[in-house]
Every structure is written in structure tokens, then in C-alpha cells.
Amino acid sequence: MIEIRNPFLPGCHPDPSICRAGDWYYLVCSTFEYLPGLPVLRSRDLVRWETVGHVIDRPGMLDLDGIGSSGGLYAPTIRYGLGLFWVACTLVDREDPARGGNFLVTAADPAGPWSDPVMIDAEGIDPSIAFDDEGRVWLHGTRLARAPEWHDQTEVWVREYSPDERALVGEEHVIWRGAVRGAVWAEGPHLYRIDGRWFLVAAEGGTEFHHAVSVARAEEITGPYIGDRANPVFTHRNLGRTSDVIGAGHADLLQAPDGSWLAVMLAMRAADGRHYPLGRETFLCPVSWEDGWPVFAPGRGRLPRVIPIPWAAGAAPAGSWQPDDRTAGLVAPSDPRWTALRALPAEIATAEDGTWRMPVRATSLQEPSAPSFLGVRQQHADAEARCVLDVRGLAEGESAGIVLRQSERDHVSLVVSRGRAGLRLASEHRRAGETLRRDLGPLAEADDVELTLRGRGYDYVFEHGGVERATADGRDLDASATGGFLGLWIGVFATSAGAEPRGEVRIIRFEYAPARPAPGDR
Template sequence: MIKKTTVLLCGLLLGAISHAQATDSASSATQQEAVAEFNWFEYIGKDRQFASELPDRTYQNPILPGFYPDPSITRKGEDYYLVNSSFAYTPGLPVLHSKNLVDWQLVGHALTSENAIDFTGLELSRGIFAPTIRYHDGLFYIITTAVDAGGNFIITAKDPAGPWSSPIWLPEVGGIDPDLFFDDNGKAYIAHNDAPPEAPLYDGHRAIWLWEYDVKQQKVKAGSRRLLINGGTDIAEQPVWIEGPHIYHINGWYYLTCAQGGTSVNHSQVVFRTRSLTEEFVPYQHNPILTQKDLPREKQVVSATGHADFIQTAEGDWWSVFLATRPYQDDHYNTGRETFLLPVHWEDEWPHILPPGETVPLTPRRPAIAPDINTKQPLARNFSWRDEFSGRRLNPLWISVKDFARDWVSLSNGVLQLHPQTASLRDLGGVSYLGRRQQHQRFTARTQLAMPASDTAAGLAVYQNETHHYQLLLSENITNDAKAYQVSLYKVSPTGKALVAQKTIDKPASAVVLQVDVDGSKAYFSYQQDGQNTPLGEAQDARHLSTASAGGFVGATVGMMALQADNQSTH
């Protein structure tokens, strides 16, 4: 009896263990099924502006088309390095390299999972604002602002490709857009935008302040704060949004150049100078030295110029990088604020970038420093870019939203896997999305994906921000017919997520291609199954993806997304 009971208990115990293992396996299988698999992604730029051959010894403006705003530049020997604002995209602070100021290649990011800053809960246009990059005494420095995520900080690196240090926070330094200036006498200074010394006299009244910075102690010197500019070039005229300061010491003069007028159509670049940082900065009587605001709107092929930084080549020539936009149809632009390049000319010991009333040239003469460079990852002109996901690491051009960890991404045997999270692109975090910058007003983007499991919806997104984007999704048919799938097009706006068009695929297939074609103000969505292309819905309004419609400071991205199928209609 005892033996029978023991055998029975052992059997029950083994049964329970087997049942638990089976349950765990089933749970594991379910978790494994919650994945979207993409075989490749392709982006093809088709801008008419970039279609013709460049005249001899010229280059194309913008040098960095697409969402590359607030450029800052430095030089080490014959190598130039540039960094841009990244806001709440991750990884943050893209670092680019060039030998000739014209052809640039992404070499890394200064903010990665190793020195991440928490962007949880931020809107997309918060986070990292206008950085400054400088090379000094064997070390690269980036100083910038994490808006609503800690304030101003400095990071350093021996190699600009990384790794970069953990943030050195500057709690005393308020405001945004800090600049780091190393003087010839061994001293260092931080200039930045902040509130004026008194209550603001008008909307947009700001000021530029200066601190002395102790490089060894890695902190500002107590009591060193002083006012440089109150309001702007002439406070009696109520100039607005003085920001983006940079200081240079050239031929006995200290020059301070700033953006003024806001980053829209009134954006401009102004300059001041003084013989000593302890004396008053005097504004140039012929300011601004760069703007397009004085041109009729119909002639503004390029608009919103400003946020300039200067660089001197080894040959002694001066150049400026700055942001600008390429608008269409009354100042709409989906490509965001882009990086442009122009020479700096000196007259009466004052810098000039562009004479008043002149349009920004799109094909200026090249710098006389280096030949063309064939980059592996083209960032300018028309190009075709295809990712087969064949490497062990994700291509650095892919960016995501507020998430440095990316534990929802995996690469396996030439397949990109996205594991859907609980949130989607309408939320402020926890979204499974990988995008690349829209760099052309006219482009095609497409991706091939396997048929997702019943608990997953996946596809293509054209994304401006949380409240302005399109989703083209593939999922199982809501009738739960295992042999049927549906392709759905959604438009996300401030009022919610609306179904625009939907079609059922009647037979199973191994893979489907989802595609978007954008031509200025129009976006066309389609899908391809068994080699046949099928449009989905009518032409959509691409102005919905523009900064003029969505607000904020970012440009549109296009890429791949995954979400839980039961959240498809609401997320």
C-alpha cells in the first residue's frame, strides 16, 4: 500500500512538473510568436533638385538633407566632425565625419545605451537641443541641453566615434544652447541662452550669459556668471529668441555669433564683437549676416536660415554650417531643418555669410581642400539605400523613439525582428519603431515582412510625431480566419487614429511588401503580394507630416513598426 501510494504521488508530482513545463513552453512559444519579421528595407530619394549633374567643382546644398538641425563643427588636423540636435530620438547626438566639409559619413552617436539619459514621458521635440562640439588638447567635447531631462551637460571622448563619457551635469547653467569656448590663454567659458536679468519685457525676450568653466574640476566657477547680450542686437526693437551662441577669438577680437528671430521664417544669424570678454559686446551695424526673411515668400527656395557655427580650414579659409529648410506650398516641409554650408567672407574685420536679399545658393563652389569622397552610407543628393539586415549589428542610421536599450530588436540570419511592446507611436514611450530620416521631398520607401502571428500587427510608418503620422499595417483578419490577412492604412492626428483604407488578402503568402511614395504634398500607400502592386486608398495629404502642421522641431522619419494586434485600432 505504501509503495502504491508512493508511486501514485510520484506520478502526480511528475505530471504536475510536466504540465508546468508544458505551460511554460506554451507561454514561451506565445512570447516567441509575438514578433514581426522584416526581410529588407529600401529607401530611394527622387528629388528633382538633386537629379541633375553638379557643375564642375561645386557641391550640393544642403550637405546633410533631412532632419539634421542645429549643426556644430570642429576640426582635428585634416578631419572635420559635426554634431546635430536629436531631441528625443535615440541613440542621440549623431556624430559625422568629413575630409572636405562636403561629403559626410555618420561615424557614431555621442549618446548611447552606455551613457543614456532618461527621455521617458517626453514629447518627441524635447530632449537634446542645439549642441556644440569642440576639439581641445587631445579631447573632444560636446556640450548640450537635455530639455526636461536634466538640463545642461558636457560629455567627452578621445575618439568622436565613441565611446563618450557619462554626462557631466552643470546645474548652475540654466537655459538652452550652451557653447564651450577655449581661449588662447588657457581659460574656458560657457555661453548660453537663458532668461533676461529682469522680468521679460516682451514675448521672446531672452539673453545670452557667460560662465568661466574649470576644465580640471569639471564645473563652472562660482560667481563668474555675467550678462553678454540682453534681448539681441537692439533691445529697443524687441528682438526675439536670441540663442545658439558661439564665441571665437580671431585676430585680437572676440566674436559672438547667435541666432535671432526664432527658427521659422524670421530666423537669422547676427554677430557681435569685443576686444575683451570683460567688456561689452558691440553688435555689427550690418546685421544680420545671414537670413532669408527679407525675400518674398515665393522666392524662398531655402528658408529659416540660422544657428550657424564657424570653422577655419588648415588652409586658413573660413566656412559656416547652419540650419535651413526647403519649404513647399507656403512653408510646409517634411524633411525638417537641414544642414547647409557656405563660405565666410571678412570685411572690415566682420564675418559675412550671405549678402542681404540673396538666396542661399544650392550649388556653390567647393572648398579647395579635398577631392570627392565615396561614402558607404550616402547622406546627400539622390540615392538608393537598402538594408538587408545581414550584419550582426543594426545599421547606425536607424533611430528609435526615447529608447536606448532596444531590447525589442534582434537580428537573425538576415531577418530583422521587432517584438511589439504595449505602446505604439501615439504614446510617449514603449514603442517598437525603427525609422530613418526622410531626406527627400520626393521618395519611395518599402519593406518586405513575413505574415505576422495573430497577436501582432506590423508594417510601415511615416512619422512626424506622436499626433501626426501614417501607419500601414499588416495583420490577421479580424474574423480570425487563419488563411486571411488584412492591410490597413491609418492616419493619426490630434483627434485620434482613423482607419483610412483596408483590404483583405484572401490567401496566405510568405511575405508582403508595404510601400509609400511621397511627392511633396501627396503620399501614396500600396502593398505588393505575389509580384502584384495594389494601391490602398486615395492619395493622402503629406502636409500632415510637415512641421507647419505638426509643430515641434523634428523632421519626418520612415521605417518599420510592430504593435500588439488587439491595440491596432486604438494605437
Template sequence: MARYRNPVLAGCHPDPGVCRFGDEFVLVTSSFEYLPGLPVHVSRDLVEWQQVGHAIERPGQLDLAGLESSRGLFAPSVRVIGDRLVVVCTVVGPDDGSWPGRTGHFAVTATDARGPWSDPVWIDGVGGIDPCLTVDGDRLWLTGTRPAADARWAGQTDVWLVELDPTTFQPLGVPTVIWGGAMIGAVWAEGPRILSRPGGGWMLLAAEGGTAGEHAVCVAYGDELTGPYVSDPGNPRLSHRELGRRGEFAAVGHADLVQDATGAWWATVLATRPVAAGDGGVREGLLGRETCLVPVEWEDGRPLFAPGVGRVQREVSTAGGGAPPAAAPLVVAGFGAGALDLAWTGVGRHPVEFAELEADGVLTLRGGGEPAEVGPRSFLGRRLPGERVDVSVTIRVPPGSAGRGGLLLRVSERALLELSVDAGGVVQCLRLTPGERSVLATGSASGSGEARLELSIDGLGGRASVDGALLTEVDLTELAPEAGRDFVGAWVGPIAVGPPSEVVTASDFRLVVRP
């Protein structure tokens, strides 16, 4: 692990929680409205990660139907309790409470990262978000955050702690506030973790500033797990906030710490990659928040993130070596071998509810709702894995069908690009951004109801092509996630729109990340 490149998990993999379980590291990230949810990755070296499943892996385990984008499964953490992995997470609904589904904290468990994972055990009587477990001998504790009860400024947030019954995961008392932020005026303390501190005592690790340009990693120390906690005088311990959008990474925060078998410490953090916009400015790209890795050392009992550098770097050398070798281009060909591969997800419902992969590799999609509406949509998507990507698929819409099929680039129901064909061979490229719906171009497929659709993405621009011919240039700037509006980056994949009784087929899917 002397040389590696960030991000170690490209594409929308925010809020990473990590632990060591036997000979493997296990990492879980947020997935919001997508199902299966909470992707589970394993690694032997913290750099090369393999997705092995999802903590929310099957229909009936958890219901997210009807949720808007950037709601759902927020900020999981993963810890080892005895011989089990335990993931705790929060289901977040709309602010007005109008969603009828179950919200709040829950735990799921497994004896192997590959599953099976248990049904959720709901943790009653505890509000807020971003839960994390801490084991202290035979006692189990849960920490999280919530808006301050008597807030003195907007965004003031409290970190709380409560003991849980280690068998039932139910609170044994009332949550107690243990920290109110790094300083007066600090906002949005998030993702708290309480960790045993080398040399004795405890360290509270938390994000602050909101998960955008002011994001930061802060720490506080306590002699007892229950506090009191005193902020590190050097907070924040890691941030790119003073770089604005001029660094390779921005919005750095939401750290978790893990120790490897040699005794070395590492931190997983989330970060975004700013890209050039068409107006000459710089803004967040389509990928959203990705998972990065930084080494951690201890000096006078305090953590040094990326020691000697204090930055999340694109290329990291931890043992004096040179730059890592160039990464091989990522190529995804097809939908899976015999079954959908683990990267494919649906919006608010599992792919098995609307998609079927045939033995010949052809995907059948039953019709679903409009991609701009909140409802049972038939979108089979996967995270956009790079800033420069070519993605293509052959879509066939049966004669006489009232529906359409296509390729969808989706950030939310308010921000998307659709390239689609109907049964008559009419092709359209539609862009939806907050406050605007634009048909950018129309055309005709070379065959009736069948077309090879391709999106070529380069940062915040791109091209839409049909049957090998350019249809239109596209500006994707307004699709990029906005702070406070979108917590989710872009997904891409085939979609079917129309009555559920009708089907669209997709074949020869191909995705290539260009260097």
C-alpha cells in the same frame, strides 16, 4: 571644394555644431527624443559627410524614456579641448516639469569622433538652453541662452557666460548676461558661440527670430571675451526672412564657424526647404531643418556669409566653376551588414531594447505601444532623406498574434502615417494629424499576415501600396512640421505594435531617393 550642393546633410539634421579635429571636421546635430542621440559626422572637405557614431551611443548613458516629441536633446555644440572632443548639450523636458528624468546641460567627451563617448557630466547651477564652450588659453567658458529675467517683451532672451573648471566642467561663478539681442524687440537669441575674431578680440555669433521664417544669423563684437558686446550695425548678417517661402531655402540660421587647413572660413547653418502644398500654397516640407554650408569671408573685421550672394544656395561654386555633377540617387537596401547601420534609431529608447537583426538580414521587432502614445514604442526609424522617396518593407505578423506590424512615417505622436498589416492579413492606412485621426483605406494582403508595404512620397503627397497594388493616395500636408509645435522632421521605418511577448519580422527594406 569648388562646387557642391546644399544641403550637405539632408533630412532632419538641425542645429549643426562643427569643429576641426586633426585632419577631420566633426559635426554634431540635434536629435531630440531619438536614441542613439546626437549623431556624429566626419568629413575631410565639409561637403561629403560620413556618420561614424553618436555622442549618446548606448543604453544607460542617458534616459529619455517618456518624453514627448520635440523634447530631449537640444542644440549640441562640439569643441576641441586639448586632445579631446567635447560635446555639450541640453536635455529639455516638458514646460510643466512633469517629466521625472534629469534635465539641464551636460558634457560628453571622446578622444576620437568614433567614440567611445563618456557618460554625461552634468553642469550644475546653470539654466537655459543651447550651451557652447570657448577655450581661452587655460581657461574654459560656457555660453548659452535663457529667457530674460525682467523681459520687456515676449520672447526676449539673454545670452549668458560663465567660467567652468576645465577638469570638472562645473561653474566657477554665476552666469553673467553679456548680450540681449541685436536690437530692441529682438526675440529668441539661440545657439550662441563665442569665437576668436581675426585681427583680435571676440565675436559672439547667435541665431535670432525663432527657428522658423524669421530665423537669422546675428553677430556682436567684444574686445574681451567677457564683453561688453556691441551688435554689428548690419545685423542680421545672414537671413532668408525677407524671402518668405519663395526661396529655395527658408528659416536659415543657427550658424557655427570653422576654418579649414588653407585658412578659408566656412559656416554650417540650418535651413528648411519649402514645398508646394495641395491647396496651392507653399509650406515647410516633411524633412524639417537640414544642414547647409556657406563660405565666409572677412571684410573690415566683419563676417560676410556667402559673400557676393548673401544667400544659402542650392548649388554653390566657390572658385568660378560650373554646377556640381548630378548626385547619384541614394539607395538604402536592408537594415545593415551584420548589425544595424548607424542611421537607425528608436523613440526614447535604443533599438537594442526592442529590435534584433538576424544573420540573414531579417529584423525581429518585439511588440510596443501605439505610435500615437508616449511610451515604449517599437519603431525603428531613420530620417527621411529627400522630398521624393520610395520606401518599402516586407512585414510578417505570426498567426494568432494580437499585434500588427507596418511601415510608419513619423513626425511626432500627433502627426504620422501608418501602413500596417495584422495576423489576418487585414491592411490599413491610418493618418494622424493634430485634432484628427483618419483611416484612409483598408484592404487585404495577398498572404495571411504577410505583406509588402510601400510608401511613395512626393513632397506633401504620396501613395500607399500593398503587394504592388495601389491602396490609396495620401495627403501629407498636415504632417509637415509646424513652427512652434515641431522641431523634428520626418522619420520612416518599420514598427511593431502589440504585447512585448510577441514579435513582428521585417525584411527586404529598401529606400530610394528619386531626383
């Protein structure tokens, strides 16, 4: 029988949301400051996923410039109703709460084009969408409680949305403040109409070790909601720090082709029970119904390693991983893995004859802007990335290299710089906003420079010429150490460090590969 191995979307695929339209399932997840934003994945069987497009994929749809790392596009919801696909999301600037806000986009085809965002006059985060039996649209979301009883108490609101007026209408109803007294961040709410009742599935505890799933139900969408006596109905926090999967939560329910129930949710693989360089990944969880309530991972109480998929027609190719049946080797410019920071990849570089031509920018990786950077998610605990860079176009004072990135404040890079005397190699380790630069000496003048990054669990090694040049510890770079919500990206950058840029770098080749076969990846 075909099986899904968790996480079925490895690497930083947080806050998953899923819907079904016809025979297809569609899934979106958060992308924060990376663009294109909000990938749209589709699958018939939940086993093999294809990237069909992105929701935020045109210049000018949203302005992310100046938004720091782990800000940007938060916790989208995707739904199908009234003949359209809908995505609700939040644009967040953690330094300026007045900037951004909740928005809606729609599309007749989930591959796009998506409409320009319609901003919604509702504070908070994590908006979601529900359709009632009369065809009315109900938005709901999370905000800090207006009369809190404890720090970081939140509340879930619901209100009707008028597609004609493109605005919220009617009375607002506060329907939930968390299942556990004292629990923080009741968030990620989703409402479902199931067997004549309305069910609310929400996260609480914060998207970290104490993350959990809670459930409530009501006769009317506006409430009153009664919580499940078993709340929180699902969490990994009770497993303690010996569990190598932590932080399970932010669930979205779906019904499988055979009528059974499942949920997608995020969790983190943490070999030491604390640190998770790959970030929050997307897992699948079986769900059953007992006494009118959903039971997550029945009989187990934890996310399974593998889930049998009896309706799947065939397995993904051996050695591949999802989405897009990815395999080890070349990441071509046409590959949907490529992302840039606060700009689209095509705004940063030009694809030419199987390579990227990337003009140098004055902006550096330390600034919350749009530097010359193209990168991909690290999707495996043991992985290797190799780039070949044509550095002939670098002007004096400019540099380029390979980087392992968490944020502006935390990243490690191996850097090739052009000075008056020629090329030099250096390492830069930026931690908590402080940069330690180590000069590694001159390089022989050459057209191309090959740089390699190898990751083995928490240990990273940067190499040039087959020689170790720098190291990094993933426990210093993950979100639990640095603060924020992202996993690690591996990419190529170029900068003139504030001077007027004159040169360019060409990415001749970029390769990514798991260091062990994908099915055995930890």
C-alpha cells in the same frame, strides 16, 4: 572643380555644430527623441562625410522615456580643446521644464566612447564651449531673460567651467539679449577667438521663417559686446514666401583648409515657401571678412545652391548623397541610418542574418515611450521606401506596418493586423491627436507582406500589391503644421495596442531610394 550642393546633409539634420581637429572636421546635430543620439560625422574636405559614431549610444546615458516628440536632445555644440573632444547639449522635456537640463560629455576619440553626461547647473538651452588663450574653458548658453522687456526675450550668458571640479565657477556674465529690439529667441550662441577679439554668433527670430543670424564682438570674452551695425547679418525672411529655402540660421563658423571661411547652418526647403516635410537640414554658407566683421554669402545674401570646393581631392560617387556616400537600395541592419524612439535600435530589435527581428511591444506610436519602431530620415522630397515584413510571428490582436512619422500626435501608417479570421489591412491617419482608421479588407494568408511608401513633394501614397491603399499630405505633417522641430521619418512598427505582447515581426528587407538622381533632388 568639385562642388557641394546644398543642403549637404539632406533630411532632418538640424542645429549643426562643427569643429576642426588636425585635418578632420567633426559635425554634430540635434536628434530630439531619436536614438542613438547626436551623430558624429567627420570629413577632411567638407564634401564627403562619414558617420563615425554617436554621442549618446549606451543604455542609461540619458532617460528619454516619457519625453514627447520634439523634446529630447537639443542643439549640441562640438569643440576640440585641452586634448579632448567636448559636446555640450540640452535634454529637454517640453511638458516638464524641471526635467533634464544642460550637460557636457567628453571623449579622447570622437568615435567614442563618450563620457557619461555631466549635468551643468545652468538653466536654459543651447550650451556652447570656448577655450581662451590661457586654456580656460568658458560655457555659454541661452535662457529666457530674467527681466524681460517683451515675450520670449532671451539672454546669452557666459561663465567659466572648471574641468577639475566639473562645475561652473566664478561670476556669470550676461553678454547679449539680441540684436533687434523685440526679437525673440536670441539663441544658439557660439563664441570664437579671432584675430585678438572675441566674436559672438547667435541666432534670433525663432527657428522658423523669421530665423536670422546676428554677430557681436568684444575685447574680452565677458564683454561688453558691440553688435554689428548690419545685424541681423544674414536671413532669408526678407526674401518672402516665394523663396523655396526658408528659416536660415543657427550658424557655426569654420575655417577651410585653404584659409577661407565658411559657416554651417540650418535651413528648410519649402516648395511653397511654408511647409518643409524634410525638416531643418544642414547647409554650407561662404563667409568673408570686411572691416573686421564676418559677411555671410557675400555679394548674394542667400544660401547658394552649390559651392565650389577647390581643396577637395575627389567627388562623392555619382548618385550618392551624404553622409556615408549613401545610395539607393537596401538599408541593412548595420547601416547607421537606423534609429529608434527613446531607446537604442538594439534594445528594440535584434539583427539576424541581414534582417531585424522585432518583438512586439504593448506601447503604440501614440505614446511618448519606446514602441517597437525602427526608422530612417526621409532625405529627399521625392523618395520611395519599401519594406518586406515576415508577419507569421504576429499573435492575434497584434499589428505591424509602415509609417510616415512626425510625432505621437501626427503620423500616417499602413497596417497589417492579425485577427481571428486571419490578416487584415488598414490605414491609420493620426492628426492632432485624433486617429482615423479605415479598414481595407482581408489579406490572403502569406509569410511575407510587402508595403511601399512613395513621396512626391507634398504627396504621399501607400501601396500594397501594387495598388494605392492610402494617401497623406506632407503639408499636414510638417513642423509648421503640427508644431515642433522634426522632419519626417519612415519606418516599421509593431504593437499589441496595450495588450500583453506575444509575437514578433521580422523586417526581411527595407529599401530607401530617391525618386530622381541625388544631384537633381529638390
